[in-house]
Structures are given as C-alpha cells and as structure tokens.
Amino acid sequence: MNQFEITTMLGDEIWVAVRYMFLLGLALYLVFALVIVRQVGLMTKTLSVGFEFPIKLLAYLHLIASVLLFFLAFVSL
Amino acid sequence: MEKHHSTPETHSQLVNHHAHRHQEGGLLSAYCAYPKGIKFIGADSKEHIVLLLRKHWITNLRWMVIVFLMILAPVLVLGGGLFNQVPERFQIVGLFFWYLITTAYALEQFLSWFFNVYIVTDERVFDVDFNNLVHRQISDANLDQIQDVTSTIGGVIRTALNYGDVVIQTSAEIVQIEFLAVPKPDRVAAVIRELRVEEEQEKLEGRVR
Known part of the structure; x- marks a missing residue:
C-alpha cells in the first residue's frame, strides 16, 4: 500500500492530526526562539564589543518570524 | 608583541x-x-x-557547509516530487519552518563562535x-x-x-x-x-x- 493509497483511505483525519503536530512543534519552537533572545541578552551582557545591535536585532526578528509562522499555521492549516 | x-x-x-x-x-x-x-x-x-x-574562522567551515546544504535541501526535496501528495498549505508552512530552523542553527553557531x-x-x-x-x-x-x-x-x-x-x-x-x-x-x-x-x-x- 503506497503513500497515495494510505492518504486516500484516511481522508482528512490524517491532516487534522498533522495540523496539530505542526502547531505543537511551532509552539515549542516559539519557546526556543524566546530562549535564543534570552541567550543573546546574556551573551551581550557578558561581552560587549560594539556589535550587539545587529545580533539582538537578528534574534528579535527570528522571534517575530516564529510568532508569525505560528499564527500562519493556526489560520491556514 | x-x-x-x-x-x-x-x-x-x-x-x-x-x-x-x-x-x-x-x-x-x-x-x-x-x-x-x-x-x-x-x-x-x-x-x-x-x-x-x-x-580561527576555519572552525566555522563545517556549520557553514551544513547551512548551505540546509538551504538547498527543500529545492531538491520538493523538486523531486516527494511531497506532491501533501497539501500545498502544509508544504508552505513546512518550508518556512525549515528555513526558520536553518536560521536558528546558523545563528546559534555564529553566537557560539563569536562569544x-x-x-x-x-x-x-x-x-x-x-x-x-x-x-x-x-x-x-x-x-x-x-x-x-x-x-x-x-x-x-x-x-x-x-x-x-x-x-x-x-x-x-x-x-x-x-x-x-x-x-x-x-x-x-x-x-x-x-x-x-x-x-x-x-x-x-x-x-x-
């Protein structure tokens, strides 16, 4: 039984399950993105070399992208 | 000196x-x-x-190569038709998620080297x-x-x-x-x-x- 036959047999149920798996994964990833922001804060507090702004900006942009992706998945999946 | x-x-x-x-x-x-x-x-x-x-910067080469391969991976996988049965909305979210993970990996490796x-x-x-x-x-x-x-x-x-x-x-x-x-x-x-x-x-x- 190939992948096409399995998905046809299960119908939409499998994609509902996949949707919840995606949302769970993205929610956990959100936590990870928050930890990265916290980590960057700790690192720039430890060592300040004048390059903090780009690094912090990248960390926050990554967090914002994670939040947006979560909402995109919530709405579209 | x-x-x-x-x-x-x-x-x-x-x-x-x-x-x-x-x-x-x-x-x-x-x-x-x-x-x-x-x-x-x-x-x-x-x-x-x-x-x-x-x-030395050369110690970063390994993760840079991995990041490069991670960037290329969706092109190869999706182009090969492996996920044709997957609805398009899942493919798009999955693609964004993959590149988010790639960004996080690259950022973590850089931070580790830099700090x-x-x-x-x-x-x-x-x-x-x-x-x-x-x-x-x-x-x-x-x-x-x-x-x-x-x-x-x-x-x-x-x-x-x-x-x-x-x-x-x-x-x-x-x-x-x-x-x-x-x-x-x-x-x-x-x-x-x-x-x-x-x-x-x-x-x-x-x-x-």
Missing part, C-alpha cells in the same frame, strides 16, 4: 604603553590586539585588554565559555600565577593557516586554561610571557594594583 617597542620604565609609562597601542584586527576577527571599546564582566576599570581571541572568547589583559587571562544556551562560565588567572605557557600547532591545515592551541598552566584554583584553535598561537604565547615578566617587574618595584 613587536620587539622594537621600548620597555616602559615608570608605572605611568607602563599604563600608557598598553592604553595607547593601536588596535590590530576588527570586531569580527579571531585575533584582535589592543581592541578598543570592549567591556566584559569581571574586568577591572584600570585593566587594559591586550588580546581578544576566538577560534566564546579568550581575553588577555595586562593583569589576567580569561576564558569565556558559553557551554549551552543559558550557561556561562568565566575562568581567569592572574598573570603572576602563570607557571608555564605552551603553544602547539599540529596538522597540515593548522600549520598552513597558522592556528593552534595555547595551554596556560597556573598555580590558581583553575590549574589549566586552554586557548583552543586560536590564530598565531606562538605570538599569543609570547605576549603572555612578556606580560608575565612585566607583572613580575611591577611586583618587585611595588607597583601591583
């Missing part, structure tokens, strides 16, 4: 000797001598940073380690506690690119501090030895801070 600079004889000359040397290397360099505008936890206000070191530094000041040597996401360890030893400094370059690539390890044996609580895969290890070892001599000279002349 360049040998053509004269040895300072008075305390103010010694302070000026380190305070007014020109910076060698940039903010993203693995080897930066006399960096300006650097602050770090545990530094004394009168302490001058002589060397700011990181692992795991070795610092040599005119008073102490520091090893700043970020072992995992939120765990930081700073080891330091006074220059007058240094008993032995050994530099090692081993292997074809390390010899060609002139980077290696500097092992510092101390009489402090932390017996050994290691500077791993740093550029110009022989020069780093020479700088530390010279600073140790200066520190001993200060002690003899009663100018210890």
Whole structure:
C-alpha cells in the first residue's frame, strides 16, 4: 500500500492530526526562539564589543518570524 | 608583541604603553590586539585588554557547509516530487519552518563562535565559555600565577593557516586554561610571557594594583 493509497483511505483525519503536530512543534519552537533572545541578552551582557545591535536585532526578528509562522499555521492549516 | 617597542620604565609609562597601542584586527576577527571599546564582566576599570581571541574562522567551515546544504535541501526535496501528495498549505508552512530552523542553527553557531572568547589583559587571562544556551562560565588567572605557557600547532591545515592551541598552566584554583584553535598561537604565547615578566617587574618595584 503506497503513500497515495494510505492518504486516500484516511481522508482528512490524517491532516487534522498533522495540523496539530505542526502547531505543537511551532509552539515549542516559539519557546526556543524566546530562549535564543534570552541567550543573546546574556551573551551581550557578558561581552560587549560594539556589535550587539545587529545580533539582538537578528534574534528579535527570528522571534517575530516564529510568532508569525505560528499564527500562519493556526489560520491556514 | 613587536620587539622594537621600548620597555616602559615608570608605572605611568607602563599604563600608557598598553592604553595607547593601536588596535590590530576588527570586531569580527579571531585575533584582535589592543581592541578598543570592549567591556566584559569581571574586568577591572584600570585593566587594559591586550588580546581578544576566538577560534580561527576555519572552525566555522563545517556549520557553514551544513547551512548551505540546509538551504538547498527543500529545492531538491520538493523538486523531486516527494511531497506532491501533501497539501500545498502544509508544504508552505513546512518550508518556512525549515528555513526558520536553518536560521536558528546558523545563528546559534555564529553566537557560539563569536562569544566564546579568550581575553588577555595586562593583569589576567580569561576564558569565556558559553557551554549551552543559558550557561556561562568565566575562568581567569592572574598573570603572576602563570607557571608555564605552551603553544602547539599540529596538522597540515593548522600549520598552513597558522592556528593552534595555547595551554596556560597556573598555580590558581583553575590549574589549566586552554586557548583552543586560536590564530598565531606562538605570538599569543609570547605576549603572555612578556606580560608575565612585566607583572613580575611591577611586583618587585611595588607597583601591583
């Protein structure tokens, strides 16, 4: 039984399950993105070399992208 | 340290000797001598940073290649038709998620390289380690506690690119501090030895801070 036959047999149920798996994964990833922001804060507090702004900006942009992706998945999946 | 600079004889000359040397290397360099505008936890206000070191940039090559492959992977996978049965909305979210993970991986690797530094000041040597996401360890030893400094370059690539390890044996609580895969290890070892001599000279002349 190939992948096409399995998905046809299960119908939409499998994609509902996949949707919840995606949302769970993205929610956990959100936590990870928050930890990265916290980590960057700790690192720039430890060592300040004048390059903090780009690094912090990248960390926050990554967090914002994670939040947006979560909402995109919530709405579209 | 360049040998053509004269040895300072008075305390103010010694302070000026380190305070007014020109910076060698940039903010993203693995080897930066006399960096300006650097602050770090545990530094004394009168302490001058002589060397700011990181692992040689070549140590980043592995994760850069992995990131490159991660960027290309969706093109190959989706182009091969492996996920044709997956609804398009799942493919789009999955694609964004993959690139978010790639960004996080690249950022983590860069942060690990950038902030795991070795610092040599005119008073102490520091090893700043970020072992995992939120765990930081700073080891330091006074220059007058240094008993032995050994530099090692081993292997074809390390010899060609002139980077290696500097092992510092101390009489402090932390017996050994290691500077791993740093550029110009022989020069780093020479700088530390010279600073140790200066520190001993200060002690003899009663100018210890």
